Amino acid sequence: MARVIVSNDVPTRFAALIHDALERDTLVALSGGSTILALLDALGPSLPRTGTIAQVDERLVEPGSPEANWTHLGPVLTGRGPALLPMVDADALTPADLATLATEDPATVPKLADRLAARYGAQLESRPTWGLVHLGIGADGHTASLFPGSPGLDASGLVTPNHDPSGHNRHWRLSLTRDALARFETQVIVALGASKATIVAAALGGADLPVVHVTRDDTIWLLDSAAASALDPSIVSHDG
Template sequence: MNTRIFATPQATADAAAEAFAESARQAATERGALHVALSGGSTPKLMYAALRELDVPWPQVHIYFSDERTVGPDDEQSNYHSAKVGLLDFVPIPAGQIHRMEGELDPAQAAADYAAVLPAQLDVVLLGMGDDGHTASLFPGTAGLDMGGRVIANEVPQQHTWRISFTFDEINAARERWLLVTGAAKAPVLAEIVRGEGGYPVGRVQAPVWFLDAAAAGALPKR
């Protein structure tokens, strides 16, 4: 398990931001651009603030999203909205290089439309993990866990809603997968994943890099 453990959520976010900046510089040099998918959650918000202060070749960055709620772009629940107000409004990314999922559309249509704008391969997919072990909008017991393709509409009965989400095929096809996880509530699930137990959706992410705070890592075996 490739884990990077830091004392606090802020330190975890700062480290992820530094890794993002380094990946962007490397990708811009080697391939001309960084194609990265963002996620929702509290830790990415801290990362966004940190990124605003770093040396990132923003004109060479293309932004995507790993999942989205079925809301419009100005809704505070929108992952796009969170990224916009936390990061995108502050950095010089050309508007045409910011690709949001259109959560206000029919979910199936939005998923099909989004699959059509994705690059052949993403460089980095940033993900979080819920207390129930879900990642992106691939929740336990939902049909999306076993769906193929690149982007899907996934009904999430436990949330009484639909979500738009990358599939595991799409997530695992990226060059790198980063999981940003903080808080003691996540510790039991992480410990089960290490033991190969639980059958949690996040366990299907292949060879991820885990950015953890000490609380989330609290139940992991000591190194």
Template structure:
């Protein structure tokens, strides 16, 4: 794990964007393409808007989601909508974007979520694996991606052999689809963004040891995948 200290959230966004662009450029030079997975929410908006204007062969980049709320793509809380609005603009408009789903069933009971997961796993199976980089955030409860502590579906998301699982967070609205912990750890590199004193305190606790009560700790306390942590 490498830590990068930044003086402000704005500095973090630009420095992290530059690092991501360098990683994607290296992947394109080596393999002819790059696969980037990104998280949603409000925190990465500045990062997306910094990244999308950087010089990169975006036509050789595939963008995936780390997680998604089970809402229509035109919903205000859709990560798909967020990525299209804030990342897939300017030069990055040339990237290929692959959401987990196109439409949702009328019901979102467990059986329907199972079917969504199966379809998402088939869709992602057509993409180049492993991913080159996944950009993660963290909540004050220690969740990352949609690996929420004590949520129904968490055990499957931590141990599934497929890249996607569903989770029903008790502390947040909407069922979620998320990349599983094994899929994240199969990525060539992970980048975690931490902003603010409260999240920094959670991060400091999580780095002390792996604990499913703080799912981000499972990312920080492993020796399989390099993790860069960007802190403001």
């Protein structure tokens, strides 16, 4: 059964999990989205000089675009200790690749996405110990940019090109697959705020949602009191 933790200080609790995973020299993967930005300040000025921080998902947009997750993660993490592994490495892109990302040309984006997914999967495969993966949850129950009806939900391998079939979320994505997410010793879903209460309760109630299909019975749900407000108190443990 999932472990549901409600904390008065989610960022500090989350930071402790990240530090522990890096101190054990493991792979840590972080999702994009607004929640992770609220958590990063709690990591402190330095991190263990061991382990690797990778990404769970990324939009296929120009490097440096405000819509790229790494635009926000990279500057905060660079020079703080662990090795970093961005999904879309600007140094590995050709001029043609950059043009594809700039225009999001539907004729060339899928081929580039396939190549980047294969490259990232090979990089992840070289990491022997997969420690912790951080996941979020969207209002539609998506996680890791795996949306309802998304082709990536049934993909094999470690990394898959992906998109939202509903069209509500723009851009092609790269996402870790269900198989990749299952390799991590620890899965942690973080949800903050009352706007997440309904979808968190639905997911923990076993609703047919992407996040339910790609997580496990031992997944940790780290919530603030607002995000947990629709849950049965009997399934919740409090941590400060």
